[in-house]
Amino acid sequence: MYKIVIVEDEWLVREGLKQTIPWSDLGCEIAGEAEDGEAALELLEQAVPDIMLSDIRMPTMDGIELARRVSERWPEVNIVFLTGFDDFAYAQQAVRLGAADYVLKPTNPDELEKVVRRITSKLDEARSKRQLAEQQDKHWAEGRPVVAGLDKRETGESREFQQIMDYLLTHFQEDVPLQSMADRMKVSESHFSRLFKKHVGVSFLEYVTNLRVQAAKELLADPRFKMYEIAERVGYQDSRYFSQIFRKSTGETPSEYRKRLGISTV
Incomplete structure (x- = not known):
């Protein structure tokens, strides 16, 4: 269940939000x-919390200032503003500054439910990706790819797909175009993409990128390797592009990752 905090100076509004919205049905x-x-x-x-519902006009500290502080301290919190028509432009500005969404007051339960469902859907997707990444980390350490629901004994297609997964484990650092993998299975590129996403849970590009990032982490732990050498070893000729990909995947640059391990960047 995702956790929600309600910030509203009017007691009746807080109670209404708690009682009229089927929160458990929304997860x-x-x-x-x-x-x-x-x-x-x-x-x-x-x-x-995962989500914070906040009024804009409140005594002591208004919703905009609250959102600014929350975003700085807890950027993972999704903020939804509850705002009157007079504050409509104010709320739009807040969304541009980082709030997840806003709902006009008096609050329409159906509209609020739609907003919450959009946010929880994104949270579900992010959670699934984290879980898959954790699985991949574990399987990478064991030298096995993550292939959900795939039994080598099922069909010829399954066997061919498994062979491709095995190939990727040892050739991910090379140029492995999606089309060439589809050709191996004698299927179209779009069909292969759907098949890959179905069995693995992420796109072909995301999977190859993850393999490269995991390999890079192992090499970054060895101070003998220079940054450009690591980039080339995992499949990137441009070390700056490698750094961008690594940061997008892990949230930190290769240099920051090394620093956290106590290794000087070379």
Whole structure:
């Protein structure tokens, strides 16, 4: 269940939000409530929610300032503003600054449900990717690819697909075009893409990238390798592009990863 915090200075509005929205059906639960921004920050110190519903106009600290502080401290929190028509332009500006969405007051339950479903759908996708990445990390260490629901004994297509997965494990650092893999199975590129996503859970490019990043992590742990050497060994001729890919995948640059391991960058 995803955790939600409600920040609203009007008690009746807070109660209405808690009682009229079928939170459990949305895969959510109310983790707490606060009547102003300062109280909300104290609440988040105890437990960080996945979603924060916040009014814009509140005493002590308004919703915009609260959102700014929350985004700086807990960027993973999805903020949804509850705003009156007079604050409509204000809310739009807040969304451009990083809020997930906004809903006009008086709050339409159906509209709020749609917004929450959009956010939880993104959270589900992010969670699935993290779980798959963890599985891939584990299987990479064991020298095996992650292939969901694939039994080598099932069909000729399954066997051919497994052979491609085995090939990728030992040739990921080479140029492995999607079309060439599809040709190996004698299927179209689009069909191969669908088949790959079905069995592996991520796209062909994402999987190859993950293999390269995992290999790069092992090489980064060895201080003998220079950065450009690591880039070339895992399939990237441009070390700057390699750094961009690594950061997008892990959240940190190769240099930052090495620094965290206590290794000087060379």
